Amino acid sequence: MSAPATGPATDVLPDGFQVQIDQSCVRRRDLRYLVGGSPTRVLKLSDAALGMTSADGRIAVHDPATRSLARTLLDSGIGLPRPMGGPAHDSVTIVIPVRDNQAGIDTLLRARGATRMIVVDDGSATPIHAEGEGVTLIRLPENRGPAAARNAGLAAAATDFVAFLDSDTVPTRDWLTMLLGHFSDPKVAIVAPRIVGRRRPSGGSVVSRYANAHSSLDMGPREAMVASGTALAYVPSAAMVVRREGFLGFDESLRVAEDVDLCWRTQHAGWRVYYDPVAKVRHDHRESLSELLDRHRYYGTGAAELAARHGPVAAPVMSTVPMAAAVIGLLTRTRLGLLISAILALHSIYRTRNALEGVPGREMMAAGFVGRGLAFGLLQAAQALLRHYWPVTLVVSLFWSRFRNLVWQLAIAEGIATWVRVQLLESRAPAMGPVGFLLMHRLDDLAYGTGLWQGVVKQASPSALRPMLRL
Incomplete structure (x- = not known):
């Protein structure tokens, strides 16, 4: 739909x-x-x-x-x-797509309170059971995927708002109260909470601690408007609330990345998508290393589907041509490269300073903007080499020792920078040491990149690998 x-x-x-x-x-x-x-x-x-x-x-x-x-x-x-007010809880129905997770449904039934709930059994091998006042069970005759299951649940709901929850999540008690107020803005079509890992008394294994600290479902502690091409490009459908009037439907042909596609279509249609981390939903992350890596490989396959539908906004690297040239100059670690980077940086500072005309302290502000841009560009380049383009990086490293040394240094520096952001600046728990985090992070990147290249081969198109450079 x-x-x-x-x-x-x-x-x-x-x-x-x-x-x-x-x-x-x-x-x-x-x-x-x-x-x-x-x-x-x-x-x-x-x-x-x-x-x-x-x-x-x-x-x-x-x-x-x-x-x-x-x-x-x-x-x-x-x-x-x-917002100072919003829709009441009786204007919301919770829709849960599920396949072979009766325990998760039982937990959610106990946690739902008085909110209406529709459980969509998406072709489970053993039929799901869900009973109780205000609970509706829909059985799909065959597995059609989470997008189709969510669409079927919303079609059966009679309320103006629908909250989607995956069967391996548990929301906090007041999550809906915190999110519903945002719908008092008539432009808001989707609001999402922060998805964090389940609390574990012992902290769990290295795999579960990494998944909790650096989950692809956790969009971080900062609230923001969601928009393609920004730091917060989408919110996951594992937990989100939608306005029926603004719901454009999940693309049922997508088995992965359907949430990214929905967010981008919604934004492009003129609606707003908002992320509010004050509201929290807990999620059961993978405990097994093979399961975690296979899941992230699967997520990677969605990049090609998104590129086919949305073009450049799905690019793995987005930058201006001058900034990309400055970053490449820095990565060469040559005198000529550093000179080119310095010239481009000074030119960018000059242009930014002019754009800030009238703003107090614009010189220092312009220098700060360009400095942060260069730092982000270096981080983005490292992530691209180690995640999206790692097969190419590996081949080049085998034949070029200078490049190989650069890759090792980037692998360590990017991993430590990510650890500092996740564990120290954002204080995500449970804590992990830098060595364990670094090893898991590199394996995570290899898995996602593998999936990305699988999707590219399947689509027979390199669009998902093509960087987007603007003048």
């Missing part, structure tokens, strides 16, 4: 809705100049707009002017939604 790409009928925020300016976008505690969002932009607030804003950067909607300012901030990604 794939509905026509129609956008929201209105974008009018209700009275009482509030928007908080992201403090990371504020420079020197001056709310007049706001720099941030994704992609990065500069907003200058007029005296009238400042008059609508509290000292801590909050706007409360109560008239056309505050409504317009709040919408501008939300759409730029500089404003964070702080």
Whole structure:
């Protein structure tokens, strides 16, 4: 099922809705100049707009002017939604696709409270049983995949909102309360919680600790608007709430990456997709190394499907031509390469400084932006060589010792940088030492890259490997 790409009928925020300016976008505690969002932009607030804003950067909607300012901030990604109300729980139905996981269904039935629930048995070998007041069981005669099962569940629901949960998840008690408020913005079609691992008293094995610390389902601790080509490109369908009016349907031809496809189609149709990590859902990650790696290989196969449908936004590397050239220059570790990188960096600083005209401290700000861009470019290049293009990297390394040495250094540096971000900056638990994390991370990349190349061969198209470079 794939509905026509129609956008929201209105974008009018209700009275009482509030928007908080992201403090990371504020420079020197001056709310007049706001720099941030994704992609990065500069907003200058007029005296009238400042008059609508509290000292801590909050706007409360109560008239056309505050409504317009709040919408501008939300759409730029500089404003964070702080809704004061939302739909009631009786306007939501939980839909759970399941195949051969009776224990997971039993756990969710105990945790659901009074919310309606539809369980879709997607061709289980042993039929699933689900009973209780407000519980509906749908049996599909054969396995059709999670996309089809979710679509069937939503079609059977009678409520305006539907919450999708996988059978190996357990939500916290107040997760729906935290998420439903976002739907008071009529442009929001999908809201997703943070998906974290189940708590284990002993911390679990190295595999389970890595899966909990660096799960591909965990989008991290920072709330944000979801959009293709940004740091938060999608949210997983293992746990999400959708507005029926804005639900475009999962593509049933996809057995993997159907959630990425849905998020991108939804965004392109004019709806908003939002991620709120305050709400949490716990997930049973893989315990076996072979199961974990095979699952990530399977995820990798979806890249080719996405590239076939969405083109450049599915590229493994996205950069501007000058920034890519600067990164390559740094990776050569030659005097000429470093000189070229320095010239390109200075030119980028100059252009960025001009774009920040009027912003206090724009010189240092421009230098910071370009420096972070170079750091991200180096990290992206390392990830591409070690994850997406690793078969090519391996072949070149066999015949070129200088490149081989670079690859070893990147493998260690990128792994440590990721460990620092995950374990120290984001404080994900349970903790892992850098050595164990590094080994698991490299195996994870090899598995995903293997799946990516399998998908490319199956599609007979290199689109999923093609970088996207802009001028």
